[in-house]
Amino acid sequence: MVISLDGVVPQYIDSKKIPASQVWGKKLEIKKGEHTHIVAPSGTGKSSIIHFIYGLRKDFDGEISYDKNNISKLSPDEFAEYRQQKISIVFQDLRLFENQTALQNIEIKRALAPYHTSEAILAMASRLGIADKLNQMCSSCSYGEKQRIAIIRAMMQPFDFLLLDEPYSHLDENNRKKAMELIYEECGKRGAAMVFADLKPLELLSGEKILLL
C-alpha cells in the first residue's frame, strides 16, 4: 500500500509558510516499510496532517490517496475497511472511552480485526508497565498511562501504516524507550510504514527520514 500526498495545503495556513515546508504543497509518497518523521513546533499542523491522512478532516486543498484512491471519494464503509486492516493510529488526544476500563478500550479495537490474542494484551501491558491498570477505568488513569493504553490499542489490528501523533509526550525517558521498542517491533512484524509527528527529532529516531513541516 502507498499513501500519496499531492499539493496538500491546509485551508487555514498562511501561504507564506508553504514554500519553506517539506510537506505542505509538495508531492510525497509514503510506502510500506518506510519510517517518516514529521517534525514541527506546536500549532504548525502536525495533528492536522495526521488527521488529513487518516481521513478525519477535509479542510485542505490538494489530494491524498490510498493506493491511488482519492480519499475524498471513499465512503464511510470503505474508510472503515482501511481503518480495520491497513491504517492504525495513536492520537495526540488519545481518544479513549473514559467510562471503560483500559482492557475494554483495547478489546473494542481488537474485536474489529484481531491481530493479537487477548494474552498478548497482558504481555504488552507488562512491557509498558501498566499491567495492573488494565482493569482500571480510563477516567482514573494518568495521562501517561492513557498514552500507553492508546499505543497498545493501536497495535491490536493488522496495518500497513501506523500514524503516531506525539505518542510519547507524557512518558518519561524509560517508558518512551519501551514504547518505542514495542512500536518498532510491531511495525517490523507487519513490514508497516510509520508516520511519526513530534515537536523535535527524537534521539531514538536518528538516521531516519525527517520532514520539517
Added chain:
Amino acid sequence: MNLLFKKIQPLLSTNEKNISKWAGYFGLGIGIFILLISLQTFINISKLLSENNERKSGYDFVSLSKNITNENMGKDNTFNEQDVDHLKNQTTIEDVSPLISNQFRVRATAGDVLPFSTDLFLESLSNNFLDTLPPSFSWQPGQQVVPIIFSSDFLEMYNVFAPAQGLPQLSPQTISLVNITLECSGPSGMQMYKGNIVALSDRINSILVPHTFMNYNNWFFTKDTSLHAARVFIKTKDANNPSLLKYLDKNDYHINKDKIRFGRIKSILQGVLSGMGILGLLVVVLALMLFAFYLQLMIARSKDNLRLLVTLGYSPNWLSKQVTKKWILVYGYIILLAVIVTQVFNYFFASLSISQKNGLPVLLHWSVLLLAFILFILSILMNYRLVKKELVEMKL
C-alpha cells in the same frame, strides 16, 4: 465482521429507567392488540352474520310494497309494469320480480287429516328469487297437482295456533304429506286442484305457486293479463346502500326492515370496528413515534462514543444494523404478546354459545397473523431507517 455487539453495547447510552421507552413498549403493545382484535372481531362478526342472513350468492333479496297511508288508501297501490321497469333501471338494483297475486278466489281444505278450510292468497315469483327451488316446482296447464312453496314463518305461526284449534302441529318434513285441495273460482267458473307443499322458504313470506299456474288461472278466471303486484322483490348487492334507501323513500316504497336488520347491524359494526382499527393504528403510530424520540435521544447521548467507534474503524452501516438488531427482539416480543392476548380473547369469543353454534374457529384468522407480521417488518424497517438517518446526520 465477527464482532460481538456486547462489547460496544455499554457505549450506547440506554437509560433503563427511561419512561419514554417503557411507555413506547406499552403503547405499541396496546396499539397492535387493538388493531389485531378489531380485524379478528370484524372477521368473526361477518362470519356470524353471513350465516344468519339470507344472502344468496352475495346478494340481498328484499320485498317492497307501496306505503299505505290515509291519503292513498282505496287507490290502486299495486306495482304496474312501468313501476317495475323504473325499478329495474336503478343502478343499485340488480333484478326485480313482482309478486303476482291471485285475481280469483282460492279456498283450501286439507281433507280429513287436518279438518280446516280457509280462503287463501297465492303469489308467484320469478324462480331466480327463490332460496329453495325443488325440481318439482313447475306446472303445466292441465296438471292437477300444484306445487307450493310455503313460508317457514307461516308454518311456525300455524304451529303456535294449531293446538288451540284442535289441529295437529306439523314438522317441516310432515307438511309435504298434507293433501291440500285448492278450490279456485271466479267469473269464469270453478277449478279444483291438489296442492302439494314441496319446500319451505325462509326468504319469502307468502304461499308461492309456479308462475305458469298463476298466469294461466288469472287469465282463465278474469281474462285480465295486466300486472297488479302488491309487492315486488328486488335483488341488490347491498340493501343498506344509502342511495337505494333514498330512492325507496323518495318513491314512498316500504321496505321490510326486518329483512335487512343483519345488514344494518353489520354496517354499524363495520363502522365501530373500523373506528377501533383506526384508533389502534393511531396508537401504533404514536408508540412508534415515541420509540423514535427515544432512539434519537439514545443516539444523541451516545454521539461521542459512536463517533469514536467509527474513528476506530467501525462501519456506520454495521453500527446501524447492530442498533436495529437490538430492537428486533423487543419488537418481536411485543408483537408476539399482542398476538397471544388477541388469541386468548378470540378463544373466549369462540367459546360463546352463539359462536360455537356457528362453528367459529378458535384460532386466529390468517389475515390477523399476516397483519402482525407486516407490523413487525414495518417496525424494524422504520427503526433501521431512523438509526441510519441519525448516524448519517451526525457525519461520522
